[in-house]
Amino acid sequence: MVTIKTEEEIELLRENNLLVSATLAEVGKHIAPGVTTLELDAIAEEFIRSHGAVPGFLGYGGFPNTLCISVNEQIVHGIPSSYALKEGDIVSVDCGTVMKGFYGDSAYTFAVGNVDPQVAKLLQVTKEALYKGVAQAKAGNRVGDIAAAVQGHAEANGFSVVRELVGHGLGRDMHEDPEVPNYGMRGRGPLLKEGMVICIEPMINLGRKHVVFEEDGWTVRTADRKPSAHFEFAVAIRKGGADVLTDFGIIEKAIS
Ligand code: MG
Numbered sequence: 001m002v003t004i005k006t007e008e009e010i011e012l013l014r015e016n017n018l019l020v021s022a023t024l025a026e027v028g029k030h031i032a033p034g035v036t037t038l039e040l041d042a043i044a045e046e047f048i049r050s051h052g053a054v055p056g057f058l059g060y061g062g063f064p065n066t067l068c069i070s071v072n073e074q075i076v077h078g079i080p081s082s083y084a085l086k087e088g089d090i091v092s093v094d095c096g097t098v099m100k101g102f103y104g105d106s107a108y109t110f111a112v113g114n115v116d117p118q119v120a121k122l123l124q125v126t127k128e129a130l131y132k133g134v135a136q137a138k139a140g141n142r143v144g145d146i147a148a149a150v151q152g153h154a155e156a157n158g159f160s161v162v163r164e165l166v167g168h169g170l171g172r173d174m175h176e177d178p179e180v181p182n183y184g185m186r187g188r189g190p191l192l193k194e195g196m197v198i199c200i201e202p203m204i205n206l207g208r209k210h211v212v213f214e215e216d217g218w219t220v221r222t223a224d225r226k227p228s229a230h231f232e233f234a235v236a237i238r239k240g241g242a243d244v245l246t247d248f249g250i251i252e253k254a255i256s
């Protein structure tokens, strides 16, 4: 069931997603060769709790940590570990919060130092694909308009779109209806209505689209072990366009 949020609820969702953005900025400041993904997780948990919220992923479906941290060929749902980041890695950090009864959920893929030019292009194109999707997220359009925009941009640049994992509605639950795939056809799928809040989260692979679900029960990686990028915005649907609840500006300021 798709829920329509009141203005008050949208502001609570904005508060959560701005805290997620600030957390990702804090994590981003610490991303460097030699840092372990568990260290990043601890920084995020401390930051979220010190701002009066609770980590949204910790314990969700049994997930053991605050952040999903997915390095290189890992697409999403990576479990923080003693792995130390290396120059040239890319690291997708997905973060959730719960505060005042609502969830925040956003993700950003960071480069560790200098990365291969083709990998840098993957990051750039995935972020652009997110923005192209967001441009379609307005009342009167359909979910397929978002999906087709994301897929079109990724594939036009020679990359591929993960099929098994999709965006979603966001509210009192982290995963609400509708599903928001990153592939599909314009004009198809559920109608977007004013007051819906959705997460748009392209997962784009440098190589082929196929994925493997690892035996840890969480991590999803590319079948060909080529890198994958992931960027996620929470947006409220308005008549004139998307009201973006996530702020990449503070993340990019923190890492520049
Ligand atoms: Mg997420």
Ligand code: MG
Residues within 6 Å of the ligand: 105, 106, 167, 168, 199, 201, 232
């Ligand atoms: Mg999400």
